[in-house]
Amino acid sequence: MAPWFMLALVGRDQAGIVARITQALYQGGANLGEASMLRLGGNFAMMLMVSHASDARAVEQLVARDAQELGLTVHVDAITGQLHRHIQPNMSVSVYGADRSGIVARVTGALAKVGFHILNLESDVGGNDQQPLYIMHIEGHCASSVEQLQATLEPITRDGIQIHFETIEPMVG
Amino acid sequence: MAVLPVLVFPDERLKQPAQPVGHFDHALRDFITDLEQTMRAGPGGVGIAAPQVGCQQRIVIVDVSSKPKLVHHGCLILINPEITYRDGSVMGREGCMSVPDFTGNVMRAQNIKLCALDARGAKLELACTGYEARAIQHELDHLDGLLFLDRLVSRRTDLFPRKKYQ
Structure with missing residues (x-):
């Protein structure tokens, strides 16, 4: 091989x-x-x-x-990686807010503290030059519930950052 | 009773349309018993279609009752099923016993109505929603030779959050 x-x-x-x-x-x-x-x-x-x-x-x-x-x-x-080593994400996190420094660092820092394993992260800047909008979507694996994650990230949402968690439950048929 | 071997793509039989069931006999019910056992033997499997075990007949089984907090109808045995109504559109993650080690996002109708026959040929009419509706649409696709791979939506599309309007 x-x-x-x-x-x-x-x-x-x-x-x-x-x-x-x-x-x-x-x-x-x-x-x-x-x-x-x-x-x-x-x-x-x-x-x-x-x-x-x-x-x-x-x-x-x-x-x-x-x-x-x-x-x-x-x-x-x-x-050393190989194929067929996927970890299935069980949680998605959508984040958006007026663009400012530190959104990714604060959100991912809080997630890391509760053991959230980021498997995919994509972000974009929408809006316009005057009012840029930061949008980020994360998928990962985490043992915490949506409620626990909401409580962990609540201080960040108080600063006007919208954070929405959704469990990923693949339908296997 | 037996757990049947599940076909895995690129097996050509997964891409062929299935034929309507015409005889509702013991052989059919024995096959359904095996098909259900095969579905339950698969890790996390909540549905199965006859073509997945190499039987080109329009038979599916869906049972999402093992998932918490869902609206569902229990174990559904659907023969010659037809979706008669679709409403809403929602993205969700799907996997398939016939496509191991891969999951992807697929758009499905949020609400469906369907008619079908049960294992004895009696007519069923159902209205299903959410996860159960997704499972039924996934399985009915198998009857038309379609896999969820035929309906994949880019994961990047998820960047814009799915707003739930009441």
């Missing part, structure tokens, strides 16, 4: 990045695992699990030419 690497590429967004990078990996004999790619503030960020019978330097070489032409920075790490 070929070892796994975490490949991260970041650069100015443009059409065709995913196609060129994944084609280079495919042509180089690599397999892809879990991946997350998205546009953030006009940049495009890719994180891919890549399996390849070589080392981190060789994986970097597979995409080096295309990355350079596309203006992407490349980072590769050997990882």
Whole structure:
């Protein structure tokens, strides 16, 4: 079994990045695992699990030419992770409020104190330049109830940050 | 009674439409007993459709009674079911015994009405809501060769909170 690497590429967004990078990996004999790619503030960020019978330097070489032409920075790490290691989230947290410093730090700090394990976090800034609105969605696993989490984060909500918890109960059929 | 092997995608049989049941006999009821046992043997399983065990007939079982604080009808055996009314739209997380190790968000009607036949061929008419309605819609999709993978909604869509209007 070929070892796994975490490949991260970041650069100015443009059409065709995913196609060129994944084609280079495919042509180089690599397999892809879990991946997350998205546009953030006009940049495009890719994180891919890549399996390849070589080392981190060789994986970097597979995409080096295309990355350079596309203006992407490349980072590769050997990882011990494998596929099929998902932890199912049981709680989602929606947070929004007038944008200000410290929302993520305060919310995630309070969640960490009660052992909330963040599995996915996405945030965005809506509104406009005059009245920016910070919006964040977290999914994770936590042994605490919604009521316990509400009590833990209550001091933050008093500062005008809206926080809504919802249990995630997958329907398995 | 037996726990039947559950087909896992990419088994082609999961993508084929099932046929209506025409005979309500002992063989059907024996199969339903096995199907229910198979559903209960799956971890967290609250529903199952006959195509999931390789039987291309329009039979599903849904039982969400093990989940707390839900409106439900107990164990439902639904044969030749048809949804006659849909109302509202809500996103929820789904998994499937035929698609192990993956869950995803799917939009479903919040409220449904359906008609079906029971194991003896008697007509049923039901109104279902929420989690039970979601389970029924998921299972009925199996009868048309659809998996929840065919209806996935981006997780990023969740960024905007689902407001509940009373």
